[in-house]
Amino acid sequence: MQKNTVAFSKNSSNLFFHILTKCNLSCRHCYINPEQHGTNTLSIETIREWLYLFAQFSKKSQEINVIFLGGEPTLHPDLSSAVKEARQLGFKSITIDTNGYLFHNILEKITPDDVDFISFSLDGATERTNDFIRGKGSYQTVLA
Numbered sequence: 001m002q003k004n005t006v007a008f009s010k011n012s013s014n015l016f017f018h019i020l021t022k023c024n025l026s027c028r029h030c031y032i033n034p035e036q037h038g039t040n041t042l043s044i045e046t047i048r049e050w051l052y053l054f055a056q057f058s059k060k061s062q063e064i065n066v067i068f069l070g071g072e073p074t075l076h077p078d079l080s081s082a083v084k085e086a087r088q089l090g091f092k093s094i095t096i097d098t099n100g101y102l103f104h105n106i107l108e109k110i111t112p113d114d115v116d117f118i119s120f121s122l123d124g125a126t127e128r129t130n131d132f133i134r135g136k137g138s139y140q141t142v143l144a
Helices: 044-058 079-088 127-134 138-143
Strands: 013-018 064-069 093-098 117-120
Touching: 013 044, 044 064, 044 079, 064 079, 079 093, 127 138
Parallel strands: 013 064, 064 093, 093 117
Antiparallel strands: none
């Protein structure tokens, strides 16, 4: 069965959950910076509490898409636990929005049953354009 990507619609909501500000890249367009956003990484306990609150607050977690962001979310050592917690709470879909470097062996810690989408960031149709924005070698890393 082929799934569609997360969509904006009147029948669902998207929860963009920034779980840390740390990133391995310095993209030209990134709005996350330590001066404004700090350097905190949410603990797995805090992530679980927020996911639970969002699920309870809405009373319709099956209508909420959770998108894990950063910084670079795969730098979070407990991302796989957060993904599994979101799945247990019954959210409509779970997405990891990554720059493609995939830290902490994330693909070995989650299954297709845990996550619906892994979104890889590319900025431009060519290696030259993308690497100008994201840094040398990032285009090839995402495609590998």
